Amino acid sequence: MAARGVDGSASGEEGRTRSRRIAEAKLSLRELRIELAVLNHRVGSRIEIKDVDFDCLDVITRHGPISPSALARRVGVHLATMTGILDRLEKGGWIVRDRVESDRRAVLIRGVPDKQRDIFRLYDGMNRSLDRILENYSDDEIDLVVDFLRRCTEAGQSATDQLAKGSDP
Missing domain, CATH: 1.10.10.10 (Winged helix-like DNA-binding domain superfamily/Winged helix DNA-binding domain)
Known part of the structure; x- marks a missing residue:
């Protein structure tokens, strides 16, 4: 069992490894946001x-x-x-x-609704890619991914609401 700090968090190398994993997860979300923004921009450009x-x-x-x-x-x-x-x-x-x-x-x-079909067709490539990615995960793993993304969305909405109210996070 790894040593724990006063606050119950991992200490030493385990704590640094966890911190790196968390930083990598955050960085991955930022990279995903960028790629989705570029994809959305290209789709938007196609439909003007x-x-x-x-x-x-x-x-x-x-x-x-x-x-x-x-x-x-x-x-x-x-x-x-x-x-x-x-x-x-x-x-x-x-x-x-x-x-x-x-x-x-x-x-x-x-x-x-009829106009939405034009947009959905432009996302076919991304949707097929997501299907291929997700088929490699178990149902429990997909549930975990969905829970993580839902909670990230809620955190984003909360941060947005705080900024809209003029308060700092």
């Missing part, structure tokens, strides 16, 4: 959508229908900027603005 517009479209299709103000808060842009983004997406046929029956001034934004 700006990066921020593409991010908004992704949020709309995954979490919509959504109000313009909720979407602006979610992606961190000013509501006036959001109006321009939504105008471009609507002009391109990617979204529809629906009036809320109970409040004629309120609008909900939703994606257009």
